[in-house]
Amino acid sequence: MVQQKIMTQKNIRNFSIIAHIDHGKSTLADRLLQLTNTIADRDMTAQVLDDMELEKEKGVTIKASAVYMDYVAEDGNVYDLNLIDTPGHVDFGYEVSRAMNACEGAVLVVDATQGIEAQTLANLYSALDAGLEILPVINKIDLPSADPDKVAEDIVSLLGGKAEDVLRISAKNNINIPAVLEQVVREVPPPSGDEKAPLRALIFDTHYDSYKGVIAYVRVVDGEIKADDSFKLMATWATIKPVEVGIFSPTMKTTQKIGTGEVGYIATGLKTVQDCRVGDTVTQAKSPASEPLPGYRTPKPMVFAGIYPVVAEEYEDLRDALEKLQLNDASLIYQPETSQALGFGFRAGFLGLFHMEIIQERIEREYDLNVLFTAPSVEYEVLMRDGSTVLIDSPADLPDEGEIEEIREPWMHIEIFTPTDYYGPIMELVTKRRGSFIEQQYPAPSRVQLNYEIPLSELIVDFFDELKSRTRGYASLDYHFNEYRKDDLVKLEILVNGEPMDALATIVHRDAAYHKGQRLITKLRKTIPRQLFDVAIQAAAGGRVISRANVKALRKDVLAKCYGGDVSRKKKLLEKQKKGKKRMKMVGNVEIPQAAFMAVLSLDDD
Secondary structure, three states: OOOEOOOOHHHEEEEEEEEOOOOOHHHHHHHHHHHOOOOOHHHOOOOOOOOOHHHHHHOOOOOOEEEEEEEEOOOOEEEEEEEEEOOOOHHHHHHHHHHHHOOOEEEEEEEOOOOOOHHHHHHHHHHHHOOOEEEEEEEOOOOOOOOHHHHHHHHHHHHOOOHHHOEEOEOOOOEOHHHHHHHHHHHOOOOOOOOOOOOEEEEEEEEEEOOOEEEEEEEEEEOOEEOOOOEEEOOOOOEEOOOEEEEEOOOEEEEOEEOOOOEEEEEOOOOOHHHOOOOOEEEEOOOOOOOOOOOOOOOOOOEEEEEEEOOHHHHHHHHHHHHHHHHHOOOOEEEEEEEOOOEEEEEEEEOOHHHHHHHHHHHHHHOOOOEEEOOOEEOEEEEEOOOOEEEEOOHHHOOOHHHEEEEEEEEEEEEEEEEHHHHHHHHHHHHHOOOEEEEEEEEEOOEEEEEEEEEHHHHOOOHHHHHHHHOOOOOEEEEEEEEEEEEOEEEEEEEEOOEEOHHHOEEEEHHHHHHHHHHHHHHHHHHOOOOOOOEEEEEEEOOEEEEEEEEOOOOOOOOOOOOOOOHHHHHHHHHHHHHHHHHHHHHOOOOOOHHHHHHHHOHHHO
16 A cells, blocks of 8 residues: 555544553553664664663653654554653652553553553543543463463453454563554544644653753643744643654654644743643643643642751752652652751651652662652641641651640542452451551452542651561552541650650550550661660650650670689679760660651551
8 A cells, every 4th residue: 555644633643551550651651662763673672661770670651751652553544653651659649640641542561461440440540531542452462371361351340342343462571562553553542632723732741861851741632733823831830832843753853843632841031840830731921722731730849757867067969969859759748857866957858658659760870869768657637726727747846745636647538449358358458557448349259449538657767568468469559638637646756765766756646656656666676776775765755655665775795804802893883884875875875777767667567
């Protein structure tokens, strides 16, 4: 057939690939890039779109990315395919929703060995909410433990259709990959924007370039973007005179314009990501659109932790590292903080525990800094007796108990997807963490989806690890914010030698304070190194000490040189040692190791 490239909207297909972690999303993207000759074989590396070392190591996409592909279909036409790769973790749910809104279709990848999991469902529901055409694909069919027929039945019970129509592929071994692109061309609808309407383009991701400023990844919904126009952002009202505009092929390639329905980028020249947020709408400065695209919101941090340099002299280096990380990640917030125990540092807010882990690894790897993270906390609403409400993200900032009317904590709605065999252990785990059962559903035979409500503070510590160990790795978890609820909460303080360690303070339920205080003191006693003097460790809650232990002093045997002789000589040496230790205790400092802060995290190990 004769190839005919017709540059119209009906030849454009915008789609994303959605999947649970490690189901083969990035590998499938690699095969599509090879098949369309977007990347030459000699330039090919594994997980091309996951260009961060951390992404490849953890098997999860952290930053969204986009790539433009030319594809000659079986009908002889050339199609412009825009693949928008979505982040693969529940912490980045908002970014996933924006990337979905930039597409018309989604390829749902399910592992033939593991079947449907919690994030498969969460991403599927996000795609259905965005009105996308869903194309289910079963991956890893060549593995010995694969059961594609059973997985196909599970998918059909969720989405309808026929089991034999579900595509079966192996992205790793390049089996049946062309069928995926043919299905995208055939079933994903073309974009339906108005070319003559005022410009509206959705920003679905951003990154910072030191020469071009903030690079905004955009999907043009109405109108078109021309390189010589001026633009306005409808949420922040920042004005942009672009440095350049272009498409991803897969590297950035400059063009003169981005047409209706197309995906590309704008090099804005802006010096901070705060001015150019994900989900914002780009319009023309001269003739702006009357209203923005729906769905924009500012990402809200859910987990907070202190970040301190292990070496005090590296404080300025840590500030520089956080500034540079924030240029690429607008959802990271931080402010200076001082701790009695740890000195100068920063209080930072993260989207979730995984986001916090990523930031910690990037600080240590990319900036070669040795940092100490305190135990994560959540943001509490505190209603004061005078009627005012304050938000507390650090337990050390909690006002005196006498001034507080009530404390409200964030509760999450969680969905656990598991084989029915592990129903009991999961129920026990969630009940132990103050969770309450809502409902159960059976999306597939022998698999159950359990819906609970649980406080976020119980979720962030090691809930996911314990869930995996109790279910031998088969259960998966998805969660989202529900509401703030009043509860009987108190501050659990740790005193070392009578000094409160603000970095070790936590907010706990009053009923659990005694139990948690005792276990924490037991762990700290083993963790804090012995000094040349006795160190008293105490746990206090509600204005009283609830547990105490002593770290015994290291002792030099001052009697070693006494062979017999008068007992008064021995008493004199022991008394001299006792006075020295007393003097040392008055001026001595106790160094708290990182393991002590981690002890707060692992209280439920025993």
